[in-house]
Amino acid sequence: MGSAKIANGRRYPLRLSKIERQDALVGFLFITPFIILYLIFNFVPILQGFWISLHNWDVIGTNIKFVGLRNYEILFGKDKLFWSSLEHTLFFAVLAGPGLIITGLALALMLNQRARGIGIFRTVFYMPNILSVTVVGLVFARVFAPGERGFVNAILDSLGVSMGSWFLDEASAMPTIAITKVWWSVGFNMLIFLAGLQDIPQALYDAAKVDGGGRWALFRHVTLPGLRRPMLFVIVLQAIASVQVFPLIDVLTGGGPAGSTRPLVMYLFERSFDYWQLGYGSAIAFVLFVFLFSISIFQLWFFSRGEVD
Amino acid sequence: MEAVPSIERLSMRQAQSQRQQTRRSFFIIAAMTLFAFVWLVPIVWTLSLSFRPEHSITANLTLLLPLPFTAENYDFVFSSSRIPRWFVNSLIVASLRTFLQLMICSLAAYSFARVKFPFRQYIFYFVLIGLMVPGQATFIPVYLLFSNLKLLNSFPALILPGLASPFAVFLLVQFFKGIPIELEEAARLDGASRIGVYFRIFLPLSTPVLTALAIFTFLGTWNEYLWPLVAATDPDIMTITIGLNNLTATTYQANYGQTMAAAWTAGLPIVIFFFIFQKRIISGIQISSGIK
Numbered sequence A: 001m002g003s004a005k006i007a008n009g010r011r012y013p014l015r016l017s018k019i020e021r022q023d024a025l026v027g028f029l030f031i032t033p034f035i036i037l038y039l040i041f042n043f044v045p046i047l048q049g050f051w052i053s054l055h056n057w058d059v060i061g062t063n064i065k066f067v068g069l070r071n072y073e074i075l076f077g078k079d080k081l082f083w084s085s086l087e088h089t090l091f092f093a094v095l096a097g098p099g100l101i102i103t104g105l106a107l108a109l110m111l112n113q114r115a116r117g118i119g120i121f122r123t124v125f126y127m128p129n130i131l132s133v134t135v136v137g138l139v140f141a142r143v144f145a146p147g148e149r150g151f152v153n154a155i156l157d158s159l160g161v162s163m164g165s166w167f168l169d170e171a172s173a174m175p176t177i178a179i180t181k182v183w184w185s186v187g188f189n190m191l192i193f194l195a196g197l198q199d200i201p202q203a204l205y206d207a208a209k210v211d212g213g214g215r216w217a218l219f220r221h222v223t224l225p226g227l228r229r230p231m232l233f234v235i236v237l238q239a240i241a242s243v244q245v246f247p248l249i250d251v252l253t254g255g256g257p258a259g260s261t262r263p264l265v266m267y268l269f270e271r272s273f274d275y276w277q278l279g280y281g282s283a284i285a286f287v288l289f290v291f292l293f294s295i296s297i298f299q300l301w302f303f304s305r306g307e308v309d
Numbered sequence B: 001m002e003a004v005p006s007i008e009r010l011s012m013r014q015a016q017s018q019r020q021q022t023r024r025s026f027f028i029i030a031a032m033t034l035f036a037f038v039w040l041v042p043i044v045w046t047l048s049l050s051f052r053p054e055h056s057i058t059a060n061l062t063l064l065l066p067l068p069f070t071a072e073n074y075d076f077v078f079s080s081s082r083i084p085r086w087f088v089n090s091l092i093v094a095s096l097r098t099f100l101q102l103m104i105c106s107l108a109a110y111s112f113a114r115v116k117f118p119f120r121q122y123i124f125y126f127v128l129i130g131l132m133v134p135g136q137a138t139f140i141p142v143y144l145l146f147s148n149l150k151l152l153n154s155f156p157a158l159i160l161p162g163l164a165s166p167f168a169v170f171l172l173v174q175f176f177k178g179i180p181i182e183l184e185e186a187a188r189l190d191g192a193s194r195i196g197v198y199f200r201i202f203l204p205l206s207t208p209v210l211t212a213l214a215i216f217t218f219l220g221t222w223n224e225y226l227w228p229l230v231a232a233t234d235p236d237i238m239t240i241t242i243g244l245n246n247l248t249a250t251t252y253q254a255n256y257g258q259t260m261a262a263a264w265t266a267g268l269p270i271v272i273f274f275f276i277f278q279k280r281i282i283s284g285i286q287i288s289s290g291i292k
Helices: A018-053 A070-078 A080-111 A119-130 A133-143 A151-158 A170-198 A202-210 A215-226 A228-243 A247-252 A264-274 A278-308 B003-050 B054-059 B072-080 B083-114 B120-132 B139-148 B155-162 B166-177 B181-189 B194-205 B207-222 B226-231 B240-250 B256-288
Strands: A055-058 A063-066
Touching (some): A018 B166, A055 A278, A070 A080, A070 A278, A080 A119, A080 A170, A080 A264, A080 B003, A119 A170, A133 B256, A170 A228, A170 A247, A170 B256, A215 A228, A264 A278, A264 B226, A278 B120, B083 B155, B083 B166, B083 B240, B083 B256, B155 B207, B155 B226, B166 B207, B226 B240
């Protein structure tokens, strides 16, 4: 406003006018509360966590010794529990991911039509999403309870099918967790896909129909390409959420039976807050951070690339 | 005369395809109804369990109706547990965090979007890095911080860590940038201060996005599991999500009616909240995902 301008319209930056000085002050003042909290609770803890991971930091504040990268050596070198928890995490991602995406897309395709009362279905499928993990855990512990006290088992039994042990059997525990996860959060994906579907111009469909495209051709050449962005969004979000999986497994199986469903974050928590090995826990946390940071960078790169073409 | 039959045939074909269309959407609706029913069964079943006496549950497990009806499970839960207390704790934590987060983040967002100050762009990028930092990676240092301050098991410990939300800032900056600059300039010419512009123009004009954010923060805090699990170990300060987990893991395990009464005491208010705000929640997801 009051600043000197040079011919090409850019501000002359050397001396600030009174208004600009005032703006600078106000600008800093307005971001101060946010920045202070952001530094204390988001940014500094990452650096601090890395620093702690370079130590043997057993039982809060008493036994602290600098050990360099030793925690990472143990972690990657000989910690079988770390590798198995990583495996369980990936297993969960592979089971739940496709289920969440395919079911979400199918629901969205069915709901993407103009019919009276269709909104009620949207509400029904989304609703489980707002329940807390504890409630979902308590409900599904009964739905899939072993023996005749479980809802699914009671139904199977009355149909003459043999009953399952669900969460109590190593073979079925993780798939049952994945089913619970799909029930709980597929509604979110459905909403994202629905929004994407509504953004595909009807003209594209009309044009493809004129060209004699059948139902499958329409889906394959108009719908799927049109859903590129929501699809990527959902996949990346799912990948991030899968790497972080822990509360749901904690309430359903507690990592059991025999540690066969223990995910990475649960292992991080056990090391840190059950065994109080904060140095070792921080090393796991830092690995997790690098992992998720990489996924996010990939996402950023992919989406900004999409913006250009 | 040639044209008439062809038009007739055309309209006939149109009617036929319309019929086909109607039949198809009838089948879809029927399939959806079945599917929706299956989806609701876990909720309906456990909700009715919570209103049934235990002996009747044992006799007929899969009944979906609350018969014979009794409220004694709820009576028991309210009189024998700290659930009412946890409920109030959750309300306090979720409301305060939502309100403070919106104030702090919208003020910062206004500054990033509209006030010119040195290094603005770089500081904004620095904030965006926070979008990629997962909570689990920061827990140990934050835990140590509160532990050193002797503030574990306190409301500040439950509220403060979630206040600086890079996502909220990011979303609000996008939104604020879309508010016409003329509105602001006019108000400034009339002598309004920056803070006045923020309160009287930016906040009122962004009600939809602020409401969406508020709902998500509230729900997210109410349902938060990880941080309260380590920060609130004293039963008096627990939120309902954690307290419930604790209670049912130890006390009510075997009793279906009581367990479910406890679960739905925690869950039902959220379900009701959802039905009140469902339009805003659903459009809020679509707004904040950037898809729509």
